[in-house]
Amino acid sequence: MKFLIVGAGFSGAVIARELAKNNHQITIIDQRSHLAGNCYTKRDENTQIMEHVYGPHIFHTSNETVWEYINGFGEFMPYINRVKTTYNGEVYSLPINLHTINQFYKKSLNPTQAKAWIQSIAATDIEEPQNFEEQALKFIGKDLYSAFFKGYTKKQWGCDPTSLPASILKRLPVRFDYNDNYFAHKYQGIPKDGYTSIIESIVDHENIEIQLGCGFETEMKSQFDHVIWTGKLDEWFHYQEGHLSYRTLDFMKSEAVGDFQGTAVMNYGDEDVPYTRISEHKHFMPWENHEKTIYFKEYSRACGENDIPYYPIRLVDDKEVLKKYIELAKVQNQVTFAGRLATYRYMDMDVTIREALDLAKSLLEDINNQQKIASFYHQETL
Ligand code: UDP
Numbered sequence: 001m002k003f004l005i006v007g008a009g010f011s012g013a014v015i016a017r018e019l020a021k022n023n024h025q026i027t028i029i030d031q032r033s034h035l036a037g038n039c040y041t042k043r044d045e046n047t048q049i050m051e052h053v054y055g056p057h058i059f060h061t062s063n064e065t066v067w068e069y070i071n072g073f074g075e076f077m078p079y080i081n082r083v084k085t086t087y088n089g090e091v092y093s094l095p096i097n098l099h100t101i102n103q104f105y106k107k108s109l110n111p112t113q114a115k116a117w118i119q120s121i122a123a124t125d126i127e128e129p130q131n132f133e134e135q136a137l138k139f140i141g142k143d144l145y146s147a148f149f150k151g152y153t154k155k156q157w158g159c160d161p162t163s164l165p166a167s168i169l170k171r172l173p174v175r176f177d178y179n180d181n182y183f184a185h186k187y188q189g190i191p192k193d194g195y196t197s198i199i200e201s202i203v204d205h206e207n208i209e210i211q212l213g214c215g216f217e218t219e220m221k222s223q224f225d226h227v228i229w230t231g232k233l234d235e236w237f238h239y240q241e242g243h244l245s246y247r248t249l250d251f252m253k254s255e256a257v258g259d260f261q262g263t264a265v266m267n268y269g270d271e272d273v274p275y276t277r278i279s280e281h282k283h284f285m286p287w288e289n290h291e292k293t294i295y296f297k298e299y300s301r302a303c304g305e306n307d308i309p310y311y312p313i314r315l316v317d318d319k320e321v322l323k324k325y326i327e328l329a330k331v332q333n334q335v336t337f338a339g340r341l342a343t344y345r346y347m348d349m350d351v352t353i354r355e356a357l358d359l360a361k362s363l364l365e366d367i368n369n370q371q372k373i374a375s376f377y378h379q380e381t382l
Contacts, residue, residue, distance in 0.1 A: 001024050001025070001225040001226060001367065002024070002025045002027075002223070002224045002225050002226075003016075003019055003024055003025070003026045003027070003224060003225065003226050003227070003228060004027050004029065004220060004221070004223070004224040004226075004227045004228070005026060005027070005028045005029070005227075005228045005230070006028075006029055006030075006216045006227065006228065006229050006230060006231055007028075007030055007037065007229070007230030007231055007339065007341075008028050008029075008030035008032075008035045008036065008037060008199065008203070008210065008212070009036060009037025009038065009039065009199075009230060009339065009340075009352075010036075010037065010039060010199070010339070010349055010352045010353055010356065011230045011338045011339030011340070011342075011352055011355070011356045012028055012030075012037075012228065012230045012338075012339070013028070013035070013036075013199045013202040013203050014069075014202060014352075014353055014356035014357060014360070015228055015338060015356050015359060015360045015363075016028050016202075016203055016205075016208050017202050017203065017205060017208070018356075018357065018360030018361070018364070019207075019360055019363065019364070020205040020206075020207035020208045021205070021207075022364055023207065024207065025207055025209075026205075026207055026208045026209070027208075027209045027210075027211065027224070028203060028208060028209070028210045028211070029210075029211045029212075029214040029215070029216060029220075030210075030211075030212055030213075030214065031213070031214065031215040031216075032212065032213070033212050033213045034196065034212065035196055035199045035200060035203065035210070035212070036195050036196045036198075036199040037054075038054035038055070038057075038308070038310070039052075039054070039057050039195040039196075039199070039349065040052075040053050040054060040195065040196055041053065041057075041191075041194030041195045041196050042194070042196065043194075044281075044294050046255060046292070046294075047255065047282075047290055047292040047293070047294055048290065049281050049282045049285075049288075049290050049292070049293070049294050050193075050194045050281065050284070050285055050288075051281055051294065052195075052279075052281060052284065054249075054308065054310075055249060055251065055279070055296075055298065055310075056264070056265065056279045056281070056284060057190075057195060057349060058079060058081045058182075058183075058188065058189075058190060058284070059076065059187075059188065059189050059190065059191070059349055059350065060081070060183040060185040060187065060188040060348070060350065061185050061186070061187050061348075061350035062185045062186040062187070063350055063354055065354070065357070066350045066353050066354050066357075067186075067187045067350075069353065069357065070198065070353065073198045073201040073202050074191050074192070074193060074197055074198040074201055075191065075192040075193070076189035076190065076191055076192070077189055077190055077191070077192050077285070077287055078188070078189055079188060079189050079190040079284065079286075080181050080182075080188055081181070081182040081183055081188065081264075081265070082180050082181065082182065082263070082264075083095070083180075083182050083265045083266075083267060084263055084265070084266050084267070085148055085152075085266070085267035085268070085269050086266060086267070086268050086269065086270075086273075087147045087148060087268075087269035087270060088147070088269075088270060090103075091266075092104065092147075092148070093180045094148070094172075094180070094182065094267065095172045095173050095174065095175060095180075095182055096140060096144060096148065096172075096174045096175070097174075097175040097176075097177065097178060097179060097180055098111060098114055098175065098176055098177050098178050099178050099180065100144075100148075101114050101117070101118065101144075101176075102114070104143070104144060104147065105117070111176040111177055114176045115176050118139075118140060118141065118174075118176075121141035121142070121143065122137065122138055122139060122140060122141045123137040123138050123141065123142075126138040129166045130166065131161065131162050131163065131164060131165065131166055132149075132153060132161040132162070132164035132165065132166055132168055132169050133145070133150075133160075133161040133162045133164075134162075134166065135166035135169045135170065136149050136150075136161070136169055139169075139174055140174055147269055148267075148269045149161070149169070149269070150269075150271070151269050151270055151271030151272075152267060152268070152269050152276055153168075154271055155271065155274070155275075155276050155300060156247070156276050156300050156311075157247060157300070157311070157313065158247060158300065158301065158302055158313075159313075159315070163315060163316075164315075165314065168346070185350075190284055190285065192285075192287070216229075216231070221334065221335075224334075225334070226334050226335070226336065226373055227334060227335040227336070228335075228336050228338055229335055229336070229337050229338070229342050230337075230338050230339040230340075230341060230342050231341055231342060232244070232309060232341045232342070232344075233322075233325050233329065233337060233341065233342050233343065233344050234321070234325060236329075236335070236337070236342070237325060237328055241321055241324040241325055241328070242321045243305075243321070244312065244318050244321055244322060244325070244344050245302070245303070245312075245313045245315070245317075245318055246303035246309035246310060246311060246312055246313060247300050247301065247302065247303055247310055247311040247313060248300070248301060248302070248303035248304075248307040248308055248309060248310055249298055249299065249300055249301075249308075249310050250298075250299040250301065251296040251297070251298055251299075252275075252296065252297040252299070253294060253295075253296050254294070254295055254296075254297075255292060255293070255294050256292070256293050256294075256295070257291060257292055257293070258291070258292075258293060259280075259293060260278075260280050260293050260295045261278060261280050261295065263280070263283055264279060264280055264281075264283035264284050265277055265278075265279050265280075266278050266279075274299060275297040275298055275299050276298050276299070276300055277298050278295055278296065278297050278298070279295065279296050279298065280293055280294070280295040280296075281294055281295070281296070282294070309341060311346060312340075312344045312345060312346055314344070314345075314346075318344075322344055325344075326376060329375055329376045330375060330376050331375070332375045332376075333372070333375075334373075335375055336359070336363065336373060336374065336375050336376070337375060337376050338355070338356065338359055339352060339355075339356070340352060362374065
């Protein structure tokens with residue numbers, strides 16, 4: 001069959017590869033002039049430092065299949081994400097761990113004492129946290145929440161933490177030891193030659209043709225048997241039911257000599273510091289030596305129609321709109337919706353790859369059984 005895949009990020013690339021392996025003919029188009037979507041990396045011209053152009057990406061997973069799959073397309077270097085945060089002129093360790101707790105409260109508690117201490121200050125009356133703030137108050141109490149999460153989250157999401165889902169905070173652990181690894185997954189790393197080179201290898205197949213700088217036009221549909229859409233769900237339907245809201249990011253880039261902040265990621269918890277974090281990209285590749293440095297101040301704001309969508313907000317209003325689009329998507333013919341933008345979810349790279357592999361498998365099964373190819377696979381989207 002002839003497939004048109006719209007979008008050359010991880011979803012599009014992985015689905016393309018799996019279908020191409022099974023002798024289908026694939027054309028991938030992307031409106032941008034490069035592969036890899038928001039994972040795109042390139043060498044900075046002046047310093048030759050590998051730049052994560054749309055913000056830092058650290059690969060982490062506990063899924064053996066995904067880890068094995070991705071390692072088949074390039075070399076991953078071991079990398080442990082250790083994040084620091086500045087609040088009120090002092091630097092602390094994240095995710096909240098024994099060091100953070102002891103430093104913040106000027107104590108020297110051991111793990112058992114720290115657990116008891118946090119329990120004594122956490123909100124015990126909240127049984128089932130209904131939002132981000134309640135989740136935080138239940139787990140760490142008001143002081144730590146106000147220092148490290150309240151201001152940051154307001155800046156990041158542009159709304160009060162009481163209107164955000166508890167699930168956003170559940171991404172981060174609270175630890176009662178000195179482990180400052182940001183992620184709790186079994187495997188973690190960064191590709192030696194950047195993410196673009198990984199995606200290039202994934203799509204390097206005789207049955208895959210790529211057209212960059214090429215947006216989707218409705219007329220294209222007639223030249224293919226099926227379309228895989230990895231763009232925004234609402235865009236496919238020309239926003240007929242309204243807009244799904246996103247946050248976009250602006251990166252202010254600077255260059256300097258030496259080491260700017262001594263670490264890859266420094267968050268800023270204070271609400272009056274306008275950026276959420278500063279990332280210094282040479283620290284993402286400690287296996288290289290660079291005299292110069294580049295660093296990026298990251299600002300979050302509401303995403304307009306022509307901005308790059310990063311984080312789906314998923315507030316109550318969005319979910320109402322989303323429901324309508326899902327109903328429309330389910331009855332579409334000759335199109336399947338895949339990935340972060342087309343399913344309107346906050347997805348890490350490993351989940352994106354796992355779903356793309358599962359989706360390709362289902363597509364192939366539908367084709368083999370001569371069934372209509374399903375348009376919308378991920379029922380848990382809402
Ligand atoms: N967060 C925070 N302070 C921090 C780091 C994270 O309040 O210093 C909150 C914020 O709301 C963020 C969420 O925790 O959106 C999840 O953090 P994560 O690091 O997973 O965010 P991402 O890397 O996806 O931006």
